[in-house]
Amino acid sequence: MSKSKDDEKTYLFDNPRNVTRLLRGFYIISVILFIADFFVHRHTMRSWESFPGFYALYGFIACVILVVIAKEVRKLLMRKEDYYDVDE
Amino acid sequence: MWMSELPPFIPFFIAAVLVLLTHGHVRNIILLAAPLLGGLHLWFDVQPAVAMAATDTLVRAKELSYPITVFSYQLEFMRVDKLSMLFGYIFHIASFLAIVYALHIRDRLQQIAGLIYSGSALGALFAGDFITLFIFWEILAISSVFLIWAQRTQRSINSGIRYLIFQVMSGVLLLAGALIYYHQTGTTDFNYIGVDSSAGWIILIAFGIKASFPLLHNWLTDAYPEATPTGTVFLSAFSTKLAIYALARGYPGTELLIYVGAVMACFPIFYAVIENDLRRVLAYSMINQLGFMVVGIGIGTAMALNGTVAHAFAHIIYKSLLFMSMGAVLFRVGNINGSDLGGLYKSMPWTATFCIIGAASISAFPLFSGFIAKSLIMVATLEGGYDLVWLMLLFAAAGVFHHAGIKVPYFTFFHHDSGIRTKEAPLNMLVAMFIAAVLCIFIGSQPQYLYALLPWEMDYWPYDLTHVLTQLQLLFFSALAFVWLNKQGLYPPELRSINIDFEWSYRKLLPAAGRMSYHLLQDFNHAMSHPAQQAWQSFQSAFQASRLSKYHLASSWPTGSMVLWIGVILGGYLLADIYF
Numbered sequence: 001m002s003k004s005k006d007d008e009k010t011y012l013f014d015n016p017r018n019v020t021r022l023l024r025g026f027y028i029i030s031v032i033l034f035i036a037d038f039f040v041h042r043h044t045m046r047s048w049e050s051f052p053g054f055y056a057l058y059g060f061i062a063c064v065i066l067v068v069i070a071k072e073v074r075k076l077l078m079r080k081e082d083y084y085d086v087d088e
Numbered sequence: 089m090w091m092s093e094l095p096p097f098i099p100f101f102i103a104a105v106l107v108l109l110t111h112g113h114v115r116n117i118i119l120l121a122a123p124l125l126g127g128l129h130l131w132f133d134v135q136p137a138v139a140m141a142a143t144d145t146l147v148r149a150k151e152l153s154y155p156i157t158v159f160s161y162q163l164e165f166m167r168v169d170k171l172s173m174l175f176g177y178i179f180h181i182a183s184f185l186a187i188v189y190a191l192h193i194r195d196r197l198q199q200i201a202g203l204i205y206s207g208s209a210l211g212a213l214f215a216g217d218f219i220t221l222f223i224f225w226e227i228l229a230i231s232s233v234f235l236i237w238a239q240r241t242q243r244s245i246n247s248g249i250r251y252l253i254f255q256v257m258s259g260v261l262l263l264a265g266a267l268i269y270y271h272q273t274g275t276t277d278f279n280y281i282g283v284d285s286s287a288g289w290i291i292l293i294a295f296g297i298k299a300s301f302p303l304l305h306n307w308l309t310d311a312y313p314e315a316t317p318t319g320t321v322f323l324s325a326f327s328t329k330l331a332i333y334a335l336a337r338g339y340p341g342t343e344l345l346i347y348v349g350a351v352m353a354c355f356p357i358f359y360a361v362i363e364n365d366l367r368r369v370l371a372y373s374m375i376n377q378l379g380f381m382v383v384g385i386g387i388g389t390a391m392a393l394n395g396t397v398a399h400a401f402a403h404i405i406y407k408s409l410l411f412m413s414m415g416a417v418l419f420r421v422g423n424i425n426g427s428d429l430g431g432l433y434k435s436m437p438w439t440a441t442f443c444i445i446g447a448a449s450i451s452a453f454p455l456f457s458g459f460i461a462k463s464l465i466m467v468a469t470l471e472g473g474y475d476l477v478w479l480m481l482l483f484a485a486a487g488v489f490h491h492a493g494i495k496v497p498y499f500t501f502f503h504h505d506s507g508i509r510t511k512e513a514p515l516n517m518l519v520a521m522f523i524a525a526v527l528c529i530f531i532g533s534q535p536q537y538l539y540a541l542l543p544w545e546m547d548y549w550p551y552d553l554t555h556v557l558t559q560l561q562l563l564f565f566s567a568l569a570f571v572w573l574n575k576q577g578l579y580p581p582e583l584r585s586i587n588i589d590f591e592w593s594y595r596k597l598l599p600a601a602g603r604m605s606y607h608l609l610q611d612f613n614h615a616m617s618h619p620a621q622q623a624w625q626s627f628q629s630a631f632q633a634s635r636l637s638k639y640h641l642a643s644s645w646p647t648g649s650m651v652l653w654i655g656v657i658l659g660g661y662l663l664a665d666i667y668f
């Protein structure tokens with residue numbers, strides 16, 4: 001009973017160790033997938049596609065760019081929740 | 089045998105009438121029977137004759153005549169080929185799932201609207217000519233808006249009106265385009281249209297509104313999140329996918345659609361990352377998914393079109409599933425803002441599990457339904473030589489995992505514990521989600537059954553080492569980016585807010601411009617009329633002061649004096665007549 005109230009049971013992710021375990025498993029799988037690229041012969045349709053780690057890097061960079069741009073755009077686009085409900 | 093020619097919308101419309109007259113268990117049985125019996129009838133009794141022929145000239149395989157004449161015009165209710173059949177199956181499945189999901193509600197309005205909406209989607213789907221298509225297109229628009237209004241808030245009513253304006257606009261354009269098409273070609277048969285004529289463009293825009301093309305998309309993100317928890321599940325299935333069907337039939341191989349689709353796939357994911365209302369996140373991700381389908385139509389090869397159809401099939405189920413899980417949370421918690429949720433896996437573990445299955449499907453994890461459909465479009469794009477579009481789609485595929493695959497389940501069910509403790513979703517909701525989840529996994533892991541139903545001949549199998557490996561790399565490293573950004577504190581937090589989109593132009597700019605021009609005109613009127621009035625008044629007072637005003641004729645005349653003068657004139661005429 002670490003964080004939760006006394007009358008409530010501890011759930012799976014209330015225990016930080018479970019979160020760590022999950023993340024560690026996730027990291028290990030990611031590394032394996034990345035390394036696999038150097039050993040598996042992929043049949044590709046384009047030359048740049050066969051670059052080792054292409055998909056992994058593309059996925060990672062795409063998401064970072066996505067979030068960074070979205071954050072910047074948010075400064076421009078974000079309004080209060082009742083923005084459309086009031087006329088100024 | 090007329091039974092084999094029964095147009096699929098009829099059971100739904102009959103059920104809608106019966107729902108009006110019944111209540112309790114009888115009503116529930118009628119509700120469930122409509123899609124169930126209709127679907128079984130379609131599966132066993134109606135057969136498309138042959139496989140579809142070429143890719144961009146869709147040959148009508150078999151036409152079952154069900155002639156109804158209106159004003160000496162023959163309506164074509166039952167055009168059956170493999171394309172309409174596949175959509176027919178999935179529309180029945182989607183309707184059944186939505187009805188099971190909504191079985192607990194005691195709201196006749198929603199139940200009838202849901203049935204008529206499903207029925208009119210099927211009516212439009214099997215329509216063989218533009219007039220029939222138009223009729224159901226309009227019934228679809230009108231019946232669906234009640235699923236939004238049934239939320240019965242001022243916000244939903246306003247949103248519904250805007251939704252209806254767009255839908256009716258689409259219908260009017262469809263009718264106008266169809267009439268011009270008839271004038272140009274002498275036929276109203278709905279087959280390949282193309283953009284060689286003005287009619288083709290007008291109808292394309294009509295379909296484009298319903299398919300939420302960029303700048304025409306805001307009715308979707310505006311209205312779907314305002315509908316009832318159960319209504320959105322209905323809405324997510326039919327309107328936009330009907331538009332995809334219509335585009336696939338009318339505009340396969342139209343190159344413009346490749347670029348339209350690529351834009352649709354990319355821009356909504358930015359909104360989805362920063363949007364707080366999680367049903368609106370799903371609405372944006374829906375446009376992203378529609379983008380993939382539109383690209384497939386634009387490429388127009390057998391594999392691309394099969395990809396579009398397969399994607400629509402898989403998408404309807406997993407999108408319903410995601411909207412169902414968010415609807416269940418909204419139903420239990422009364423709120424679907426990412427900023428206020430978190431930790432709900434504790435009280436709604438089943439809903440969380442089903443949501444994750446839907447998320448895995450939309451993200452195209454191997455063994456889930458999105459994988460076997462999306463890969464067809466991806467391969468077809470690269471085969472068609474559209475490398476840049478392919479890169480855009482790959483970006484969109486990573487992005488969709490990021491927001492729909494991770495963000496939606498994470499901020500709802502995990503993240504910080506919001507302290508909300510509630511009950512698991514009602515049994516009927518869980519059953520609907522369970523069936524949808526099973527279908528997602530079944531289609532994803534046994535794709536041969538769906539592939540066998542696809543309209544065009546092709547030779548493709550998604551499960552090979554390269555494909556599975558690259559997809560897993562893409563997804564795991566997208567997830568890694570999410571984890572890393574979160575740990576670095578770079579991930580944008582969920583904030584109670586909205587984000588302005590193109591709808592700003594007609595919800596803010598246009599009203600503001602209207603108000604401003606009204607005020608300007610008012611000022612102008614004031615500015616112009618004031619000196620004129622003053623001039624007139626000063627003239628009057630000058631006249632009054634002058635000696636002219638003392639004349640008899642200058643004063644205002646009483647009626648009596650006018651009668652006198654008329655008498656004098658008439659008398660004068662009389663005398664003149666006598667003497668000359």
